Amino acid sequence: MSDMLHQIEPMIPALRRYARSLVRNRAAADDLVQDCLERAVSHWDQRRDTGSPKSWLFAILHNLAVNQFRSVSARIQHVAIDEAGEHEIGQNADQEQKLMYQDVLAKLARLPDEQRAVLLLVAVEDLSYAEAAKVLNIPVGTVMSRLSRARERLQQELERPADHQQRNVVQLRSKP
């Protein structure tokens, strides 16, 4: 029992972070993580792999999100972003950095769902390629090609001027 507690608990912050990219807002993401934890607690003894439960937990979370959205026939929508307002982006970050973070998150949100999922699991959540393949139930080769496409596409977006800069320009021009 306490073994379960010690193995799952440290993963909760990362699960919340990943959940935030799967659903619209913080409340929905936390509900999703709560469902995931309840399920993990009930099925703990039925885990196949008795190693690190990381990919097992992410897989439960991912499947819950996919099923939930399939059942309401809504598209999985990103997130972090719309709300990644004042408090979510660190308060210590200076203004310029804050804008940069908002910009990258907005652009991340525009990636196709399956590319974003791979990029986040690998580059942010530190899952190995094999673990990411397990979570998404796809071959490792597909993980690699989605990762490559995600990075290329995000890079193209990042090389374009930031969204907020464009907005500022428009505002300035429309002033007079």
Add this chain to the structure above:
Amino acid sequence: MSNRPISEDDLHAYVDHALEPERQAEVAAYLESHPDVAKRVASFSDQRSLLRSALAPIAEEPLPPQLNLSRIIESKRRRSSASSFRWAIAAMLMLAIGGISGWSIRGASEAPAGGLAALAQEASDSYHVYASDRTRPVELRDSNELVQWVSNRLRQPVKLPDLTKSGYRLMGGRVVPTAHGPAAMFMYDDDHGERLVVLTRPMTTDQNAPMAPHSGSDFAGFSWADGGMGYSVVGPGAAEQLKPLANEIRKQAQTI
């Protein structure tokens, strides 16, 4: 130094620090002589750290009480002990009712009592009671010990069906009591944690009976008897999914 060419996958693995040190060094050397590729790889690395910093604050937020794991575990435990208490009451009622009705129909219809219908009922009862048990669904997990135990109690060699090809792994089993003597119960589960139960015991009547689906039960199931031994398999889900498993078990049992 290996002469393997540097692939696109190597470049990503380089960015993600997922290469063996030796390969990491080879990619680094390659990048030194290929500035265009190096620029692209550097931009991926920047992207990676930018994403990590931008998303880090979410993981640093204090957890809301709904995500307190100790609380989740505690409430789960309370719910399951409440439900096992309900099971105990239900089991007592079933025994009482079974005792009374068993007595009243005694002699009325001797024949079907030990037959296939009884076996089917015993198998669903076992499924009901044991498959829902999260703490101790089976008594013995070791398959050798299990086979020896049930073979001794049933006074004949019992073979463990192997369902790995159908995606079910043996969890273990136990001897369960029936009105017709001891029976062997084996439990299996699949990757989704779905459990199924196989029950087998010597038959007093219906010593050879064709496979028949269970009727009037909450769970899907099939029972049959070959050469004096009865078999029954019960599981969640649809009967069509269970049928091939039942056929497989029957085939294996016939090759003892």
